[in-house]
Amino acid sequence: MSNSRDYRDITKGVGDLMQYQDDEFSAQYLDRAEELDWSDYEQFCDDNDDDDDEDDDNDNEGDDIDTGSEEISWISWFCSLNGHEYFCEVPEDFIEDEFNLTGISQMVHNYNEAIDRILDIEDDYHMWDEAKRSMVDQAAEVVYGLIHARYIVTRNGLNDMAEKFENCEFGICPRTGCKNSLVVPCGVSDVLGVDSVKLYCPNCIDVYTPPNRRLDYVDSAFFGTTFPHLFFLTFPDYLPPRNMRIYKPKIFGFNISEVSAMGRRMQWLRLLPDDDRDGNSDSDAHND
């Protein structure tokens, strides 16, 4: 289905959706920036401490299927939380097949209760005290994350993530030279508790921390190190056309010698074999 799509079709909407527009300096842009200003700012004001996640859990208790007023599954609720935008909804039959969950029970306490919570199997949840409930909620989060990491490398998982990718839900590369390449969530470790999830840019082959601070609470192991590369192997049409624009530092227009102490030492990180030694492209805004 995605075979006939040109990469440009997908990125058509990027300029509207994403915030990294440059190359335009006008009064209307100023207005738009002021319009978006406070909502963006509030996001960064909220990063108090670890209690954030707990608060979210408590606020949305009422939406659970238990109350019956809103029939929303735990999985849907979890994926709709602020900061969980990168997660896709794992279908319940994937979770019900125990073969897919091999080994997870050894990594998490309260595993059985967590699975029941995820699948909305009403047990004694209401009869437990606060402490046990919060432990089970946390365990459910971790278990779902680990299942998610396994699901997204399956065929269906890759397709689900492809949909999100096409909607530009993961954002774009912060590097100016990548010119709005779409990025994909990536883990730097498959083990819990090492680091938070990052974003992988296929153009510069590098990982970046996401702009939304709430994503610092999402563990790398919930996405895994394999996913982005398998994703682009499966959907090679999503690879951006190679545009490697390397930044050239200058002082008053003069190039800086590589021999000096502040000369370029990291050019090799972005160089491509077809370029000239110095990189054949400037990072000028005059291009296109």
Added chain:
Amino acid sequence: MPIWRASTKNIGEIENKEMDQKVEASARHLYGLIHARYILTNRGLHKMLEKFRKGEFGRCPRHYCYQQPLLPVGLTDEPGVSAVKMYCCRCEDVYNPRSVRLHSIDGAYFGTSFPHMLFQVYPSYKPDQSHQPYYQPKIFGFRVHEIAELQRWREEVRDKQRERIKNVLQELED
């Protein structure tokens, strides 16, 4: 600014409010351009250095830069072309700033030379670049072939550059 003066003469009678707005806009523009020159002077560099040390310009989004503080830079010295960008001295690359407010600030208000001038004057603030880790894409623990080849080639380029620099510095010493 001269264009503004000429246009007001041609327009004729203008209400005071409009004039004020235009003066305001011109004032901002002028301040920005003066700012670009000021930050290249000693005092300006010192003030910007203080901000840099506190990390007031944000941190590099690249994971392997380990939260390196950034510096503002313009891609061009001409106003009205592009917005301000952030320069990371560890990966020597420019990034789009995260805050939306910064998207309306012209790059010419900082200039193309500023970060490099700063490190020329304060070379000790450049982080150590002798050991630079980078991201290695893996699928189930196995390195992706094409990218691994590319990275091996890049390491060769880096080693050659180190040799070249070492030789030149040795020659200078002799």
